[in-house]
Amino acid sequence: MSKPSRIRVVTDTTAVLARDYLEAHHVENVPQIIVFGEESFQEEYEISFPEFIRRLRTSKQLPKTAAPLPGLMVEAYRRQLAEADTILSLHPSTEVSGTVRSAITAKQESFPEADIRILDTRTVGANLASMVMDAVEWAENGVSADEIMQRLQAMIPRSRIYFLVATLEYLQKGGRIGGASALIGTLLQIKPILELRDGRVEPLEKVRTHHQALARLKELVIEQCPRDPSAHLSVMNAGEVEAAERLAHELASTLGAKHVPVYNVGASITTHGGPGILGVAFFV
Numbered sequence: 602m603s604k605p606s607r608i609r610v611v612t613d614t615t616a617v618l619a620r621d622y623l624e625a626h627h628v629e630n631v632p633q634i635i636v637f638g639e640e641s642f643q644e645e646y647e648i649s650f651p652e653f654i655r656r657l658r659t660s661k662q663l664p665k666t667a668a669p670l671p672g673l674m675v676e677a678y679r680r681q682l683a684e685a686d687t688i689l690s691l692h693p694s695t696e697v698s699g700t701v702r703s704a705i706t707a708k709q710e711s712f713p714e715a716d717i718r719i720l721d722t723r724t725v726g727a728n729l730a731s732m733v734m735d736a737v738e739w740a741e742n743g744v745s746a747d748e749i750m751q752r753l754q755a756m757i758p759r760s761r762i763y764f765l766v767a768t769l770e771y772l773q774k775g776g777r778i779g780g781a782s783a784l785i786g787t788l789l790q791i792k793p794i795l796e797l798r799d800g801r802v803e804p805l806e807k808v809r810t811h812h813q814a815l816a817r818l819k820e821l822v823i824e825q826c827p828r829d830p831s832a833h834l835s836v837m838n839a840g841e842v843e844a845a846e847r848l849a850h851e852l853a854s855t856l857g858a859k860h861v862p863v864y865n866v867g868a869s870i871t872t873h874g875g876p877g878i879l880g881v882a883f884f885v
């Protein structure tokens with residue numbers, strides 16, 4: 602079990618962290634909202650990923666997502682403030698999610714005097730998970746809140762996420778496509794490599810086949826990823842578990858890493874990227 606800390610962390614389900622980890626380290630994990638037609642569900646708590654995929658395949662219209670309502674953030678903050686003096690609230694880029702805005706509203710309206718520090722990490726998924734886990738480790742080892750926030754801020758420009766999608770349809774219809782919208786209309790001719798750059802989905806390179814795209818994805822990691830544990834290299838996927846595990850093994854072998862974790866990105870990210878996401882995340 603972790604040592605007690607007067608600093609506690611709040612994040613949300615886009616951080617794709619396992620429940621065992623969250624419980625062991627007293628991290629509050631606020632659910633994103635998944636919407637199918639007139640029905641809404643709290644990610645992970647009211648709809649599992651397999652159930653989400655089943656509904657996705659049978660639904661006549663694509664699902665949508667919504668940021669956690671401020672009330673959910675208030676509940677998380679209240680629970681943490683019962684045990685802690687300071688809360689670090691770490692969430693995905695405001696370019697792809699309204700979670701930071703919900704967090705700010707919750708703090709301003711319900712805990713205006715509390716020491717709640719809200720950070721737009723400018724990332725999502727595995728790199729958000731890495732930032733959360735670093736913050737937790739530092740807090741448990743007695744690092745001050747000021748120092749932890751400085752370290753997290755320094756990680757933001759170092760973040761790299763490169764990924765492949767089976768189709769741009771989900772990104773386009775979900776409004777999260779960013780500069781990759783320029784690729785619409787050429788989908789039959791290319792397999793784009795996308796990146797999350799300053800919180801936005803942007804096109805990185807265009808190649809002809811999935812095989813070439815995957816090979817180039819590996820090249821980018823080998824070229825850019827530091828041979829150091831602080832890189833927090835990981836692989837992400839939505840329904841591509843075997844391919845993700847194979848990629849993680851190949852990267853670990855090539856880079857001499859002891860372990861490259863594989864994250865399933867969950868319903869809220871899959872809603873926008875679609876089934877078939879395969880990506881890499883690390884810090885330079």
